[in-house]
Amino acid sequence: MGKFLHLFFSPLGLRRAIPQVWDGFQTNIKMMLIAEALVLVFALVVAIIRGLPGRTTFPLRAIAIAYTDFFRGTPLILVAYVFGLGLPALQLAVISNQSLVTYGVLSLTIVYTAYVTEVYRAGIESVHPSQRMAARSLGLTYAQTMRHVILPQAIRRVVPPLLNDFIGLQKDTAIITVIGVTDALAQAGFYSNDFFSYAGYMAAAFFFVILTIPFARFTDHLVKERERRERAQLV
Amino acid sequence: MIKALTLALAVALATTTAAFAGSSASVPTKKPGVLTVGFDVPAPSFWNGRVTGTTIKNPTGFEAALSQAIAKKLGITKIVYKRAPFGTLFSPAPKSFDFAMEEATITAARSKVVSFSAPYFDANQGVLIRKGLAKPKSIAALKKLQLCAQSDTTGLAYIQHTIRPKKKALVYSASSTAAFDAVEAKKCDALILDVPIVAAQAKKKPHAYGGVAGQIVTHEFYGAIMDKGSKFKPHLDAAIKALKANGTVTRLVKKWLLNPIPPILK
Numbered sequence: 001m002g003k004f005l006h007l008f009f010s011p012l013g014l015r016r017a018i019p020q021v022w023d024g025f026q027t028n029i030k031m032m033l034i035a036e037a038l039v040l041v042f043a044l045v046v047a048i049i050r051g052l053p054g055r056t057t058f059p060l061r062a063i064a065i066a067y068t069d070f071f072r073g074t075p076l077i078l079v080a081y082v083f084g085l086g087l088p089a090l091q092l093a094v095i096s097n098q099s100l101v102t103y104g105v106l107s108l109t110i111v112y113t114a115y116v117t118e119v120y121r122a123g124i125e126s127v128h129p130s131q132r133m134a135a136r137s138l139g140l141t142y143a144q145t146m147r148h149v150i151l152p153q154a155i156r157r158v159v160p161p162l163l164n165d166f167i168g169l170q171k172d173t174a175i176i177t178v179i180g181v182t183d184a185l186a187q188a189g190f191y192s193n194d195f196f197s198y199a200g201y202m203a204a205a206f207f208f209v210i211l212t213i214p215f216a217r218f219t220d221h222l223v224k225e226r227e228r229r230e231r232a233q234l235v
Numbered sequence: 236m237i238k239a240l241t242l243a244l245a246v247a248l249a250t251t252t253a254a255f256a257g258s259s260a261s262v263p264t265k266k267p268g269v270l271t272v273g274f275d276v277p278a279p280s281f282w283n284g285r286v287t288g289t290t291i292k293n294p295t296g297f298e299a300a301l302s303q304a305i306a307k308k309l310g311i312t313k314i315v316y317k318r319a320p321f322g323t324l325f326s327p328a329p330k331s332f333d334f335a336m337e338e339a340t341i342t343a344a345r346s347k348v349v350s351f352s353a354p355y356f357d358a359n360q361g362v363l364i365r366k367g368l369a370k371p372k373s374i375a376a377l378k379k380l381q382l383c384a385q386s387d388t389t390g391l392a393y394i395q396h397t398i399r400p401k402k403k404a405l406v407y408s409a410s411s412t413a414a415f416d417a418v419e420a421k422k423c424d425a426l427i428l429d430v431p432i433v434a435a436q437a438k439k440k441p442h443a444y445g446g447v448a449g450q451i452v453t454h455e456f457y458g459a460i461m462d463k464g465s466k467f468k469p470h471l472d473a474a475i476k477a478l479k480a481n482g483t484v485t486r487l488v489k490k491w492l493l494n495p496i497p498p499i500l501k
Binding site: 096194 | 275276277279283285286287288289318319320321322323326327328329
């Protein structure tokens, strides 16, 4: 037990590790914020494309379906390797000379957009079809119906699962360390190599948890809020 | 015609003056006047220090000291160290550094996509013996001993294909720790593994082992990595060769990696 505490939680080790790990964690924060913003927008676009009506839009729908199927099924670590190591090797003008952090954000965005698309789609489909018909019969166009009737309800419903996926994304920024981004996990690894102590990993865990706990509580709060409102509606 | 001649003269004059102005002006570094060196994660004794984002400040160790000596030789006063992950090195992607030193062995396959400098370190195999064993003086003497190695290493291949010991060698997978423990526990007479690794271990626990008995030449060399066909290569090669000739490289090896330098076993 003493050995365990010493290896993982020695006060001196933690004190030394925290500034070093924080140094790397800033990169995680940067990646998660940019990726989350991009995912929110792109996933909505893909979800809308997937729900487009009519036969002429089939090719677009097919592309959207192929994209979500493919990237939901591919491990993030694999996508990160392909983008982070493969794209620079292509030696193409803009595509190949980005920083590793950019390739990391790109991988996170592409993989998580595929997940979040499904979340949005579930939200859109949960709005009763009668609402859509009612809106169309009032003379609203398809776009207007989506914008003013369907999406406001759909998005509100999916906020909790959406935040849940974002917690996943925040943690997965640590995977980007494999392509050589010096993030919290990399710094924790350097630290443990230097001092034969796992305090670095504990410090990294601490940072990730500190970031996700408020997020989780906020999600809980939203769920409760919705339940309260919907029950109130019933009464 | 006269115009062309004067132009040619002007160019010739400019190049000669540049050549006389000192070496630094003519060294084609990525950023003029600055030497950019790539390192990966800290490698004890090769380079020690801390990575911040993508840069490394004031590293110490063999490769750090050697890169500083190279800069001095080339007349460059400013060195910037950048993190260049090992996994990204062997690709045709343009490099952000002038050269990277990452204990990379020069191989034909790697040379297809990158240029290597002249070797700066002989990555020989070291023989770490157990306590109480008389130091073997030749490779033939190793044949009679209980040898051990780590799986998938040059050391193991050397034991199996060249030494061919009488007793089957013990093979430890995954980490070198298990192999070191076997020598410490006297289950194994001699461990054959990269010489800087066994030397560092012998230094760390001097009373656990009988010391590094010698090194075996395997013709593996570490080289610095550059863009394929880099214009910087002739300058770097000249600097490394000069530093080898004047004994700087040996001095740095002694200071950071091997002290004393184990004898070569034949």
